[in-house]
């Protein structure tokens with residue numbers, strides 16, 4: 583089975599490490615999403631490093647949001663996108679900072695659907711590159727962080743800054759509505775909304791957007807724990823993935839960076855203290871091992887009916903099970919590989 587992991591964050595210095603994990607896991611190629619500086623000279627430097635591993639990486643760049651308050655920002659970013667695509671950029675990654683971080687000088691948030699940003703979305707359509715746009719987060723991020731919070735494993739401790747609870751942020755409905763306005767206004771641009779479009783809390787709700795926007799795709803990264811939360815959720819997730827098999831992409835959100843590799847635990851994995859594999863071994867070897875186990879958890883979820891007990895998944899401190907979906911082989915094949923290939927081989931439409 584051919585596998586493309588279309589959602590990873592590989593810092594260039596760890597390209598070799600990522601290839602080692604990919605080889606061990608049978609991942610043919612990975613999309614690496616640049617970390618805010620994926621444009622211009624730094625993008626070119628990074629492309630040189632990733633391209634030294636032919637056919638293993640697809641690089642999605644960024645626009646320079648540091649200039650968001652400058653006049654004609656949208657048009658300037660669009661011009662830069664044309665140059666970056668000529669250099670080898672294959673898509674654009676927009677972080678959730680649009681909606682939750684970028685502010686006008688008066689302190690108010692930039693709206694995702696601000697018309698001044700339209701040249702960016704239009705340019706992606708003209709260039710035939712997808713926009714991977716992360717907007718908002720699960721509802722739990724706006725709720726009190728306690729033992730009942732489904733995502734408490736990512737909202738405690740070092741990640742406490744991820745919670746939006748009572749901090750005056752826009753509500754998720756508002757942010758997702760703004761995102762949908764953008765998708766509706768740019769029907770010739772392909773949008774990939776990661777993490778089930780931030781609507782994994784209710785797949786019926788997630789389905790509405792796929793029905794409304796033929797130019798919208800989802801990736802499943804970082805949402806396997808909730809999709810396989812118990813037998814009932816797994817049944818519903820299975821029906822959803824079969825119904826939308828041509829609109830769903832496989833990604834893990836694996837991270838290879840300076841903050842996490844030295845810890846020896848794949849950034850997206852959460853282990854109970856007594857379950858850490860290769861405890862005491864060289865951090866890099868443990869990073870490979872924990873990344874491979876994290877990846878395998880995804881395959882078991884999609885392709886088998888195994889109930890994983892305490893899978894290494896960043897979600898909760900209470901420990902979880904993930905119920906496998908045992909999807910038909912042809913559906914697995916589409917999600918793991920061919921839908922993404924089809925999407926990337928589209929002929930650009932003249933906008």
Ligand SMILES: [Zn+2]
Nearest residue numbers: 589590591835
């Ligand atoms: Zn990510």
